[in-house]
Amino acid sequence: xxxxxxxxxxxxxxxxxxxxxxxxxxxxxxxxxxxxxxxxxxxxxxxxxxxxxxxxxxxxxxxxxxxxxxxxxxxxxxxxxxxxxxxxxxxxxxxxxxxxxxxxxxxxxxxxxxxxxxxxxxxxxxxxxxxxxxxxxxxxxxxxxxxxxxxxxxxxxxxxxxxxxxxxxxxxxxxxxxxxxxxxxxxxxxxxxxxxxxxxxxxxxxxxxxxxxxxxxxxxxxxxxxxxxxxxxxxxxxxxxxxxxxxxxxxxxxxxxxxxxx
Amino acid sequence: xxxxxxxxxxxxxxxxxxxxxxxxxxxxxxxxxxxxxxxxxxxxxxxxxxxxxxxxxxxxxxxxxxxxxxxxxxxxxxxxxxxxxxxxxxxxxxxxxxxxxxxxxxxxxxxxxxxxxxxxxxxxxxxxxxxxxxxxxxxxxxxxxxxxxxxxxxxxxxxxxxxxxxxxxxxxxxxxxxxxxxxxxxxxxxxxxxxxxxxxxxxxxxxxxxxxxxxxxxxxxxxxxxxxxxxxxxxxxxxxxxxxxxxxxxxxxxxxxxxxxx
DNA sequence: GACAATTCTCGTAGGGTATACGAGAATTCG
DNA sequence: CGAATTCTCGTATACCCTACGAGAATTGTC
Numbered sequence: 240x241x242x243x244x245x246x247x248x249x250x251x252x253x254x255x256x257x258x259x260x261x262x263x264x265x266x267x268x269x270x271x272x273x274x275x276x277x278x279x280x281x282x283x284x285x286x287x288x289x290x291x292x293x294x295x296x297x298x299x300x301x302x303x304x305x306x307x308x309x310x311x312x313x314x315x316x317x318x319x320x321x322x323x324x325x326x327x328x329x330x331x332x333x334x335x336x337x338x339x340x341x342x343x344x345x346x347x348x349x350x351x352x353x354x355x356x357x358x359x360x361x362x363x364x365x366x367x368x369x370x371x372x373x374x375x376x377x378x379x380x381x382x383x384x385x386x387x388x389x390x391x392x393x394x395x396x397x398x399x400x401x402x403x404x405x406x407x408x409x410x411x412x413x414x415x416x417x418x419x420x421x422x423x424x425x426x427x428x429x430x431x432x433x434x435x436x437x438x439x440x441x442x443x444x445x446x447x448x449x450x451x452x453x454x455x456x457x458x459x460x461x462x463x464x465x466x467x468x469x470x471x472x473x474x475x476x477x478x479x480x481x482x483x484x485x486x487x488x489x490x491x492x493x494x495x496x497x498x499x500x501x
Numbered sequence: 502x503x504x505x506x507x508x509x510x511x512x513x514x515x516x517x518x519x520x521x522x523x524x525x526x527x528x529x530x531x532x533x534x535x536x537x538x539x540x541x542x543x544x545x546x547x548x549x550x551x552x553x554x555x556x557x558x559x560x561x562x563x564x565x566x567x568x569x570x571x572x573x574x575x576x577x578x579x580x581x582x583x584x585x586x587x588x589x590x591x592x593x594x595x596x597x598x599x600x601x602x603x604x605x606x607x608x609x610x611x612x613x614x615x616x617x618x619x620x621x622x623x624x625x626x627x628x629x630x631x632x633x634x635x636x637x638x639x640x641x642x643x644x645x646x647x648x649x650x651x652x653x654x655x656x657x658x659x660x661x662x663x664x665x666x667x668x669x670x671x672x673x674x675x676x677x678x679x680x681x682x683x684x685x686x687x688x689x690x691x692x693x694x695x696x697x698x699x700x701x702x703x704x705x706x707x708x709x710x711x712x713x714x715x716x717x718x719x720x721x722x723x724x725x726x727x728x729x730x731x732x733x734x735x736x737x738x739x740x741x742x743x744x745x746x747x748x749x750x751x752x753x754x755x756x757x758x759x760x761x762x763x
Numbered sequence: 764g765a766c767a768a769t770t771c772t773c774g775t776a777g778g779g780t781a782t783a784c785g786a787g788a789a790t791t792c793g
Numbered sequence: 794c795g796a797a798t799t800c801t802c803g804t805a806t807a808c809c810c811t812a813c814g815a816g817a818a819t820t821g822t823c
Contacts (some may be wrong), residue, residue, distance in 0.1 A: 568780065
């Protein structure tokens with residue numbers, strides 16, 4: 240939750256970076272200088288080097304370690320050298336995020352996939368959660384204005400294609416897909432945040448709760464919390480976050496499926 | 502997402518602060534010094550002053566403005582003076598969060614409430630979203646290890662009591678309640694984050710997308726994105742985030758209700 | 764081989780953050 | 794009046810991002 244990631248100077252440049260490894264659909268009418276290679280000092284790095292180093296450092300030592308200074312040290316260059324390859328820290332983060340998004344293994348259009356739409360959604364769920372678990376720092380990055388790159392678009396495309404199979408109206412399909420991503424992405428986000436806190440504090444969640452045992456003995460008022468007390472006495476608190484995630488996703492899909500036209 | 506909010510030194514002290522305005526259930530056997538007032542310089546502030554100022558500053562000028570330095574200036578004291586009242590910035594954030602949680606208007610046990618469980622959930626949804634909209638900075642604060650104070654407990658209690666009306670098993674009730682909070686809290690979180698970004702950048706989301714029009718003209722590949730293209734042509738992209746939230750919550754509750762025993 | 768044009772490299776400087784430490788000021792009690 | 798207690802807060806440290814501008818490296822042309 241940072242104050243950063245507010246604005247990027249030139250959207251055109253950002254898009255060009257995000258789509259740097261893809262062919263352009265068609266050459267626009269404007270005849271650009273065509274980026275001649277020849278004169279000038281040779282670059283010692285390229286954009287992918289910086290992005291990969293950022294991901295690796297953030298994976299291994301946390302997002303804070305992927306500072307411009309830390310990254311430069313890792314790559315053996317001066318800090319300001321990085322700004323040759325990337326316009327700002329914010330845009331670097333966008334590139335890192337879209338890179339891990341694109342590395343999900345979601346079947347593209349025409350690729351083999353399960354027939355059942357729920358199993359298709361399940362693939363999205365598994366891949367997304369695995370991505371967050373592998374890159375815990377994702378939980379520290381706002382994606383409210385996501386990187387508009389190949390990775391993000393592939394994710395949207397896949398989930399929409401899965402929900403399309405239900406035969407709902409176009410608007411309803413889109414709405415349902417958004418509801419599913421909200422649930423899945425948010426839960427994956429929370430799972431990653433939880434593990435990240437355990438790692439950085441060196442304290443498990445159980446240990447954290449145990450430290451707060453005083454709550455129940457000293458402050459908790461049974462009369463004010465009859466429902467919690469009832470659940471407690473009925474041993475209803477033994478479910479894990481993963482159980483809760485599973486249950487919620489299944490019920491959400493139940494509800495959506497029930498809207499299917501006959 | 503900050504690296505902060507990792508650990509609080511003494512959980513006992515933290516709990517005492519969170520529950521500072523509540524009677525203790527019973528005096529423990531240990532006979533404490535009883536905190537005698539008398540000797541010593543008089544404090545110029547109290548904990549609530551600091552917490553309220555923090556909330557006000559964060560509401561009006563953003564979470565970054567609620568720094569220890571900014572807060573001290575606002576209160577007319579030296580920065581380090583604040584540490585008399587609050588052990589650290591992290592704990593101050595906990596106090597701020599629980600304060601806004603406690604200000605939700607959720608019917609307590611015994612208070613009048615709708616009979617229908619869905620309408621009870623609706624109150625939770627409305628109050629939580631209103632809270633996030635009033636305090637946009639909440640979207641910048643991790644609550645993966647929430648403040649274990651009266652506000653958080655009241656929220657959990659209320660939602661559990663609403664779901665209890667369905668007659669599910671204790672474990673299923675707890676699981677369903679967790680799924681609902683995940684969905685509602687996360688969506689409220691995202692809504693607030695969205696508005697916060699609009700405010701701090703001075704750019705609406707529509708304007709942001711418009712800036713990226715090049716995406717569709719230059720980079721978007723129709724063959725790779727048939728589902729998105731189909732939805733587009735069928736005018737399926739006209740729904741708002743609020744529509745999607747409403748739809749998803751209704752379907753989730755549908756799915757949960759369908760598990761009700763006959 | 765010299766020179767211009769181009770491009771990459773990166774040191775410095777500036778304004779921001781939380782908080783450990785310790786000296787000093789205010790207040791009450793004996 | 795002195796001791797004990799409690800609140801007050803200046804200073805110093807170690808980070809963060811990045812604007813600016815001078816310098817280094819490379820190529821093509823004459």
